Structures are given as C-alpha cells and as structure tokens.
Amino acid sequence: MRKISYNDAIREATKQSMEEDDSVFVYGEGVDFATGVFGIALDLAKNFGDERVFDMPMSENAMTGVGIGAAIAGMRPIMVHQRIDFMLLALDQIANHAAKACYMWGGESCVPFVTRAIVGRGWGQGAQHSQSFHSIFAHFPGLKVVLPSNAYDAKGLLIQSIRDNNPIIFVEHKFLFNQEEEVPEEMYTIPLGKGRVVREGNDITVVAYSQMILEAEKAAEELSHNGIDVEIIDPRTSYPLDEKIIADSVKKTGRLVIADIDWLYCGISAEISALISDKYFDYLKAPIKRVGLPHTTHPCSYSLEDVFYPDKDTIITSVNEIIKPQVVENER
Numbered sequence: 001m002r003k004i005s006y007n008d009a010i011r012e013a014t015k016q017s018m019e020e021d022d023s024v025f026v027y028g029e030g031v032d033f034a035t036g037v038f039g040i041a042l043d044l045a046k047n048f049g050d051e052r053v054f055d056m057p058m059s060e061n062a063m064t065g066v067g068i069g070a071a072i073a074g075m076r077p078i079m080v081h082q083r084i085d086f087m088l089l090a091l092d093q094i095a096n097h098a099a100k101a102c103y104m105w106g107g108e109s110c111v112p113f114v115t116r117a118i119v120g121r122g123w124g125q126g127a128q129h130s131q132s133f134h135s136i137f138a139h140f141p142g143l144k145v146v147l148p149s150n151a152y153d154a155k156g157l158l159i160q161s162i163r164d165n166n167p168i169i170f171v172e173h174k175f176l177f178n179q180e181e182e183v184p185e186e187m188y189t190i191p192l193g194k195g196r197v198v199r200e201g202n203d204i205t206v207v208a209y210s211q212m213i214l215e216a217e218k219a220a221e222e223l224s225h226n227g228i229d230v231e232i233i234d235p236r237t238s239y240p241l242d243e244k245i246i247a248d249s250v251k252k253t254g255r256l257v258i259a260d261i262d263w264l265y266c267g268i269s270a271e272i273s274a275l276i277s278d279k280y281f282d283y284l285k286a287p288i289k290r291v292g293l294p295h296t297t298h299p300c301s302y303s304l305e306d307v308f309y310p311d312k313d314t315i316i317t318s319v320n321e322i323i324k325p326q327v328v329e330n331e332r
Helices: 006-020 044-048 060-072 084-098 134-138 151-163 212-224 243-253 268-283 302-308 312-322 325-331
Strands: 003-005 024-028 076-081 114-119 144-146 168-173 180-182 196-199 204-208 230-234 237-239 256-263 289-293
Touching: 003 006, 003 151, 006 024, 006 044, 006 151, 006 180, 024 044, 024 060, 060 076, 060 084, 076 084, 076 151, 084 114, 084 168, 114 151, 134 144, 134 168, 134 237, 134 268, 144 151, 151 168, 151 180, 196 212, 196 243, 204 212, 204 243, 204 312, 212 230, 212 256, 212 312, 230 243, 243 268, 256 268, 256 312, 268 289, 289 312
Parallel strands: 024 076, 076 114, 114 168, 144 168, 204 230, 204 256, 256 289
Antiparallel strands: 003 180, 144 237, 196 230
C-alpha cells in the first residue's frame, strides 16, 4: 500500500468527498490558493472552482454563521481555521447555535458542519497561535471533537465527519502534517467515538491524544528496554469518548498515564482520570498520572518551548513514578 502524508490524506479525503457529494464545499482563510493553509488546499480550487472552494473576509463569527446556515439549508460545509485560537471569536455560533440546533428543532433540522482547526507549537508562535481547545469544545453537548494522530486516521475520520449530521470540530496538529502512513486510495470511514490500540502491552496503559501518540510510542520503546511493557491507546476523539477501550486496557494493566496536548487543568486528561477513578477504581494498582501543559501561557521562545511542552521523557518519568521493573517482574 502507498504511503502519503497527513496533510495529503486530509486533502484526498476532502477531494473525494467533494467528488462524491455536490453539497460539500470548502471555505475559509486562504483556502483558494495552492499553498494556503499549510499546503492542504493544493489544487482544490482549480479542481472545483470558486463556487465550492473560496476565501472569506476575516470575521470568524460571520464565517461560522455562513457555514451553520448553509448546513441547515442542506449543504455540507467544511470551514478551515488556520488557528483554533481564533475560533473563540465564534464561540457563540458554535456552542449556542450549531451545537443546539438539532435538539431545539427535535431532529427535524441538523447541522452537518465540519470545522477544521489547526493547533500546535512551532516557529515561536507563542501565546495566541499554539493553543488546543478540544476539551473546551467537548464540554458542549451537540458537538463532536476529533483529533486524528496519523494519516490513515485523518482520511477515514474526516470522511466520516463530513458524512455525519452533527457539527464536528476536527483538530489537526501541525507537527503531524508531514508524517507518512499507509493510506488506501479508495474512500473509507472510521467511526467517531471508537479508539484504537496503538501498541499492546501488559504493565501500564498510556492514553495519548494527537501528537502525543508519537511521543508515547518513543517512550514505550525506551521503556521496553527496561522490561516495562506499555499499552498505548489513542481515543481519536475527545467527544464522544471511547470509554470501553480505555477501561478494558486499565483492567488489564492496572496502571494509567494520560498524555495530552492541552493544559492539564480542566482538560480531557482530568475527565478521563475522573472517569476511571469513578468507575474502575478497584482495578488500579497505582495512582493515575497525567502529562500535559502547565497552567501558564504558551511561550514564544524556542528554549522555553522545550521546557513547556511535554515529550517522551515526560511520559517516561510519569511511568517510572508509578511502576518499576522489579515490580513488573514480581507480578509476572
């Protein structure tokens, strides 16, 4: 099977969905020129014309309202936000209109509306261009929040999101754009709310989101040399959350580390920790550890970024705080 990059997978999913369904269109900042939005828009405007791929004036609230209205009218819009940070300017549209419309109208009219939002560090982008708000959007009933961690998932989850009749926040991490994976050329879907086992293990569970999956895999490889067998779970979505896949893993390993790309305070890692503590406490052999951002503003300096953002070493430290190789040997 061929390998393609994460951003190529997103572009292919978009292109194939537009070919399949004339109601799908793409709009947002810079989507109508080839190199716009990290190159993901390459050739889409040329293929489909400016009626289905077009730029919009820089007003996030207005842009979002256009998409919601189009979705209610029967279209399937894909809105592109170059930075998730500025989606807060449209929070009323997203949380009070898109998320609630289907419920308020008794299911007679829904909002099949995908918002592609880009997150992550890099290039010293600092406090207003590096945040990740997937836990905020997961807080609102009526929204689904998707965080693909690889090219295969990016294509399958985006196609499913476009077909879904609910508003979707589709969160893409910049550090993943050039990561390559085997991806089928044909269309396929991945159910929203169904996680995957990235790596099987018996000693400890690491639940990781988005780019932290890469760090978890590096950590697991290093820990294996010390006799610690790590299982990695990728929930893929912060809502709906695949409780079963996480619980089944914790029942097997008895230990849990949660690694997120967001702040720890009031984040999705806190929600998962509370869920496991409430329902599966008796299976735990040690306290739950969480890995994420400290509760302070994202720095701009490259040297401060290296301190601020967690990585494989942060995960390894957390694992070692609750498990030691000799403990594993004794259990076996």
